[in-house]
Amino acid sequence: MRLAGKKALITGASRGIGRATALRFAAEGADLLLTARDAGPLAEVAAAVGNPGRRIHTMAWDLADTPRLEIRLDEAWQALGGIDILVANAGVVRLPPEYPDPTPEAAYDYIMDINLKALFFLCESAAKRMQARKNGVIITLASDAGLRGAPNPYGISKWGVIGYTKGLSKRVAADGVRVNGIAPGPVATRMMACEDGRPRESAGLPLGRFALPEEVADVALFLASDDSRAVHGHTIVVNSGNP
Numbered sequence: 001m002r003l004a005g006k007k008a009l010i011t012g013a014s015r016g017i018g019r020a021t022a023l024r025f026a027a028e029g030a031d032l033l034l035t036a037r038d039a040g041p042l043a044e045v046a047a048a049v050g051n052p053g054r055r056i057h058t059m060a061w062d063l064a065d066t067p068r069l070e071i072r073l074d075e076a077w078q079a080l081g082g083i084d085i086l087v088a089n090a091g092v093v094r095l096p097p098e099y100p101d102p103t104p105e106a107a108y109d110y111i112m113d114i115n116l117k118a119l120f121f122l123c124e125s126a127a128k129r130m131q132a133r134k135n136g137v138i139i140t141l142a143s144d145a146g147l148r149g150a151p152n153p154y155g156i157s158k159w160g161v162i163g164y165t166k167g168l169s170k171r172v173a174a175d176g177v178r179v180n181g182i183a184p185g186p187v188a189t190r191m192m193a194c195e196d197g198r199p200r201e202s203a204g205l206p207l208g209r210f211a212l213p214e215e216v217a218d219v220a221l222f223l224a225s226d227d228s229r230a231v232h233g234h235t236i237v238v239n240s241g242n243p
């Protein structure tokens with residue numbers, strides 16, 4: 001087992017890529033703390049792990065609530081007894097339909113607050129704690145939209161995630177903390193209006209289909225494990241070959 005004895009915090013773990021990563025990490029021996037805003041689907045993921053040998057905690061946590069971020073991270077740290085691996089996965093691409101303010105400015109703030117601001121403060125705080133222990137792995141979820149350039153809040157936020165991932169990696173390398181990112185292309189999740197896990201053909205992609213959340217989770221496992229011990233400061237593209 002590649003993550004035996006490791007403790008991992010995965011944000012946005014109730015569905016899609018985060019859920020697949022949680023199941024993959026648990027199968028490889030990790031104890032988990034899983035977060036999302038809605039507690040119900042998190043409980044389902046914890047039940048789906050189905051391995052009584054693993055400690056699985058869930059926490060309803062709105063990452064946009066940055067004033068309470070330190071408190072929530074403290075709770076997570078204590079629940080797990082330390083965090084070896086952070087997967088900063090939670091992200092949004094648009095305003096939810098029920099959002100009270102449908103203006104472009106509200107959409108900009110909503111997307112940036114979750115995708116970039118919350119990710120920044122979460123990774124900053126986790127990195128400091130890991131640096132003090134001289135050990136840790138941080139994985140960010142960017143997007144190939146951030147690499148290829150997309151003139152919208154989502155693309156801007158993910159460009160920021162890629163730059164921050166590189167910058168953070170340089171700052172913490174000497175303290176034994178490894179930082180990398182993943183830039184998926186289209187993945188068959190709710191974000192792409194796909195039912196989680198259902199394959200989706202796409203003639204515009206060289207591989208002819210969206211990636212599956214499990215295929216992104218496999219890359220997260222590689223980056224979380226010692227298999228990638230000499231990989232640092234990179235964002236790995238998982239986008240069905242889209243040039």
Ligand SMILES: NC(=O)c1ccc[n+]([C@@H]2O[C@H](COP(=O)([O-])OP(=O)(O)OC[C@H]3O[C@@H](n4cnc5c(N)ncnc54)[C@H](OP(=O)(O)O)[C@@H]3O)[C@@H](O)[C@H]2O)c1
Pocket residue numbers: 011012013014015016017018035036037038039061062063064089090091092093114141142143144183184185186187188189190191192
């Ligand atoms: N799917 C794709 O095609 C694709 C492509 C490129 C990059 N990505 C990136 O990969 C990551 C995961 O995407 P996905 O497709 O798995 O998305 P998803 O299926 O929509 O799941 C998103 C997860 O994030 C959580 N979340 C959203 N807002 C949150 C908040 N404010 N606080 C805490 N948790 C929150 C959601 O739970 P709640 O709603 O209950 O909070 C859910 O667990 C994202 O960063 C996304 O940008 C996805």
